[in-house]
Amino acid sequence: MKYLLIVLFFVMHYNSHAQALCKRTVKLMGSPWDITIVGKDSLTAENYIDTVIKEVTRIEYLISDWKPETQIAAVNRNAGIAPVKVDKEVLLLTQRAIHISEITNGAFDISFAAMEKIWKFDGSMTEMPSPEAVKKAVEKVGYKNIVIDTVHSTIFLKEKGMKIGFGALGEGYAADKCRDMMVAKGVQAGIINGSGDIRAWGGNPNGKPWNIGIANPFNPGNVFAIIPLHKSAVTTSGSYEKYAEIHGKRYAHIINPKTGYPVTGLMSVTVFGPGAEMCNAFSTSIMVLGKNAGLRLLHHYPEYSCVIVSDKGKLYASRGFGLKKYRVKD
Numbered sequence: 001m002k003y004l005l006i007v008l009f010f011v012m013h014y015n016s017h018a019q020a021l022c023k024r025t026v027k028l029m030g031s032p033w034d035i036t037i038v039g040k041d042s043l044t045a046e047n048y049i050d051t052v053i054k055e056v057t058r059i060e061y062l063i064s065d066w067k068p069e070t071q072i073a074a075v076n077r078n079a080g081i082a083p084v085k086v087d088k089e090v091l092l093l094t095q096r097a098i099h100i101s102e103i104t105n106g107a108f109d110i111s112f113a114a115m116e117k118i119w120k121f122d123g124s125m126t127e128m129p130s131p132e133a134v135k136k137a138v139e140k141v142g143y144k145n146i147v148i149d150t151v152h153s154t155i156f157l158k159e160k161g162m163k164i165g166f167g168a169l170g171e172g173y174a175a176d177k178c179r180d181m182m183v184a185k186g187v188q189a190g191i192i193n194g195s196g197d198i199r200a201w202g203g204n205p206n207g208k209p210w211n212i213g214i215a216n217p218f219n220p221g222n223v224f225a226i227i228p229l230h231k232s233a234v235t236t237s238g239s240y241e242k243y244a245e246i247h248g249k250r251y252a253h254i255i256n257p258k259t260g261y262p263v264t265g266l267m268s269v270t271v272f273g274p275g276a277e278m279c280n281a282f283s284t285s286i287m288v289l290g291k292n293a294g295l296r297l298l299h300h301y302p303e304y305s306c307v308i309v310s311d312k313g314k315l316y317a318s319r320g321f322g323l324k325k326y327r328v329k330d
Helices: 042-063 071-077 088-103 110-117 131-138 170-184 276-289 291-299
Strands: 006-009 020-028 031-039 146-149 154-157 189-194 197-201 211-216 219-228 233-238 243-246 249-252 266-273 305-310 315-317
Touching: 020 042, 031 042, 042 071, 042 088, 042 170, 042 189, 071 154, 088 110, 088 146, 088 154, 088 276, 110 131, 170 189, 170 197, 170 233, 170 276, 197 276, 211 233, 211 266, 233 276, 266 276, 266 291, 276 291, 276 305, 291 305
Parallel strands: none
Antiparallel strands: 006 211, 020 031, 031 189, 146 154, 189 197, 197 233, 211 219, 233 266, 243 249, 266 305, 305 315
16 A cells, blocks of 8 residues: 655646646545646636546446445455456456566565454554464465456455455556546646556646655655656655554554565655556555565666655665756755
8 A cells, every 4th residue: 555745746837828727636536636637728627627537436436445336345245255247447457466466476465455454544553463363364365366267257366354455556547547538538738646646648838847746754744856757657655654553653554465564664665657557556565575675676667766765764766767866955
């Protein structure tokens, strides 16, 4: 899972060609979404924002694991019982999630959702789960027990008590889909910000690129770098703000699927690349893998780059990123 650490910077500048930049904030998929569209006029831009909202809502009612009427909820209810027929769109998303698990050696795993039964990060948790409870929950986690039947378009979870969830992919996937839809409709510029999963295209009406600021996890009101968004997508995963505090110790909300316990070592990971879905997958995976293994992973995917903040406050960037030129002076 990831948490919002990104602040968008743009200037509402209008020129003689009368392009209109419209922005709306709405709650979708349980989180705030900022939707920015540049259109030929305000009415057109607002209508496109309505279209984006409808598309995100459609996707939510396919893949949400907490809405009982969705296909994924049906898959979870039938864990260990029977395969469930799903739309091709859901099947392909699940296949991509399994592929990410394979390339990260299980650091990313959509079946981690079984851990939600024992960890709560809403302020209600005051005692650690017992080692036995953690061990039992981990036994239900394992992407290799997700069975995909492409002929009959079904998903089957082998073990009773298994659960899959797209909290670490769904918003990025929806942002990508909405961007592609807008481009197909001839919308030349905009930003879809799904609670920190950002997909942008085109540029600001003033002719400059969209800029994003990466928040300082030790001082969230400030940013430590402002970066032009040339590559169209960016996502941040972080461990410092959403947590459980138990006996004076903080436990971050990102869980290692293999151990069943919260990750340690990194405060945030920001990944840039051509798609928000994969940016989210990589940022979550790197939080689990740690700096060294995470940078090695990303080295094999040169279209993607990252900025890492350790729990000691040290900054690291993937090869060739050039973080120094984007740093904000203190």
